[in-house]
Amino acid sequence: MALNDRENEEISITRPKWPIKFTNQSVDCVGRKLKRIFDQNASSDYFTSDEIRDYSYYERLLLQELEGMDRKISKGKLKPSHIVEYPRVIHADEGKIRACIYIGSFDPFQLTHLTVAMRFLASDLSNSDFVIIVPEGSPDTAKPLKTDYAFRYSIAKMQIEGIFDSFIKVLDLGTQADTIEIIRRFIAMHSGFTLELTHLIGSDSLPIAASLISQDMRIWRKEAQESKVDYHHSLYVIQRGDVPEIRPYLEAFEEEGIQVVIDPFSVEAPSSSDFRTKQAYTIVLPTNSIREKMEIIFRYHMHKTWSSDRN
Numbered sequence: 001m002a003l004n005d006r007e008n009e010e011i012s013i014t015r016p017k018w019p020i021k022f023t024n025q026s027v028d029c030v031g032r033k034l035k036r037i038f039d040q041n042a043s044s045d046y047f048t049s050d051e052i053r054d055y056s057y058y059e060r061l062l063l064q065e066l067e068g069m070d071r072k073i074s075k076g077k078l079k080p081s082h083i084v085e086y087p088r089v090i091h092a093d094e095g096k097i098r099a100c101i102y103i104g105s106f107d108p109f110q111l112t113h114l115t116v117a118m119r120f121l122a123s124d125l126s127n128s129d130f131v132i133i134v135p136e137g138s139p140d141t142a143k144p145l146k147t148d149y150a151f152r153y154s155i156a157k158m159q160i161e162g163i164f165d166s167f168i169k170v171l172d173l174g175t176q177a178d179t180i181e182i183i184r185r186f187i188a189m190h191s192g193f194t195l196e197l198t199h200l201i202g203s204d205s206l207p208i209a210a211s212l213i214s215q216d217m218r219i220w221r222k223e224a225q226e227s228k229v230d231y232h233h234s235l236y237v238i239q240r241g242d243v244p245e246i247r248p249y250l251e252a253f254e255e256e257g258i259q260v261v262i263d264p265f266s267v268e269a270p271s272s273s274d275f276r277t278k279q280a281y282t283i284v285l286p287t288n289s290i291r292e293k294m295e296i297i298f299r300y301h302m303h304k305t306w307s308s309d310r311n
Contacts, residue, residue, distance in 0.1 A: 015042065015052075016060045024073045026080035026166040031066050033163045034059075037287060046298050050305035054282035057307045058111040058269070065115065068122030069167070078121065080166035081130040087171070087189045100128035100198040100236070101186060103179050106135040107147050107276070109156035109170075110283040112269040116238050117168055120200050125261045126236055128198045130167050133160065134182050137174035149174055159285040180216050187223045187231060194230040202240035203262075209235070210249035217256045234259040239266040270306050279304040 018035050022028035038059045041047050047055075072078040082091040090097065102117055117131045133156055137149035157170045173185050187195065201209055217233065224231035235258055237246070246262055253260045274280040281303045284290055297303055 015056050016063050018063060019067075022066065022070045024070050024080065027066055027070045027073065030164055030167065031063075034062060034066070037163075037285065040291075041286060044298075046295070048301075050307075051282050051298060051303060054280075054305055054307045055286070058115065058283075058285075061115045061269070062111075062118060065118035065122040069118070072122060072124065077124065079129045082166075083130050083169045084165050086169060090190070090193065092193055095192075096194040096196065097190060098127055098129045098196045100126070100131045100200050101134065101183060102131055102200040103134045103136055103174075103182055105140070105143060105146060105272070106133070106152050106156055107143070107272050108152060108284060109133065109135065109159060110270075110272055110275060111285055112267065112271065112283060114159065114168075114285060115269060116200070116202070116240075116267055119238060119263065119265070119267060120198075120236060121167055123263060125263065126198065127196065127234075130169065131200065132186070133168060133170040134186075135174045136178055136182065137176050138178040138181070139176075149176075155284070155290075158287055158289040163287070180212070180219055183216070184219055184223045187220055187229055188227045190229050191227045192229075194232070195224075196232045196234070198234045198236050200236050200238065203237050203246065204240050206237060206246060206249050210252040213252050213256055213258065217258075234261070236261045236263065238263050274306060278306070280306045282306070 015038065018031065022031050038055060041055050042052060069078060073080065079093070082089075100117075100120060102113070102120075104113065106113060113133075117133065120126050120128070121131060135149060135152040135156060140146055153170065153172055153174065160168050160170050171186075173182050177185065183197070183199070186197070199209075220231065220233065223229075233256075235253060237260065239262070250260055270280050270283045272283075275283055279302060281294060281297050282305070284294070286294065
């Protein structure tokens with residue numbers, strides 16, 4: 001169905017109204033690039049109302065977080081970072097790096113993950129200036145059909161690079177590595193620096209994180225000592241899906257002296273399994289490189305909408 005026919009459809013599409021300009025230059029740069037992506041969707045000759053409605057759901061969420069980031073920067077609580085060449089070139093204020101690491105299967109990385117990262121940056125409860133995205137590359141018997149690491153890494157990079165350069169970066173640290181090894185590798189990259197690292201996780205990962213934190217911290221503290229890194233670890237939990245009772249798991253982190261922040265809001269959006277098993281393809285940010293890979297899906301109407309279930 002061509003876009004010219006949309007005014008005759010019963011389903012209404014309401015896109016959010018973007019500000020003329022954000023206060024902070026770095027946020028404004030991200031905002032202009034994101035708006036251009038969603039504008040291209042609306043002017044496409046092969047996206048139907050269903051696809052535009054799906055994307056508009058995320059467009060509204062991302063705009064909300066950009067506005068929060070803009071306010072946070074104006075209060076001096078968030079600093080846009082020079083991370084285009086990171087970690088080959090590390091810019092640190094008085095030798096201190098305030099980073100967040102977000103690790104997952106990311107099969108694929110998609111707009112829900114992006115919303116979580118931006119929600120973290122916009123929150124007044126978070127202290128990091130940028131988020132590092134790393135897909136896990138270790139074999140996982142629980143996920144025998146997990147897509148090849150190199151492909152998952154490239155799909156994540158296609159959605160981030162050149163758009164979020166002051167705030168979010170995808171790093172190739174996950175080859176044959178689980179979370180423990182990825183963070184160990186990340187610590188080792190910061191010899192001579194103070195590293196305040198926040199581990200960003202979803203609430204569904206909290207039980208396993210609590211069960212392993214003592215072992216994890218032994219490995220990470222050992223690496224920090226050997227690499228001469230003044231290392232400080234904290235945890236930030238985004239509530240996702242069926243939220244478990246959180247309080248019983250906090251004791252394990254408290255015993256390790258780890259500060260845990262529970263975000264008061266819940267991110268409710270499709271998961272990557274919806275992409276793989278339900279053909280919900282509109283959960284991936286349609287940058288130019290992504291659109292080139294997915295155009296045939298939309299032209300032949302292989303996508304299955306999900307946002308209508310939320311109305």
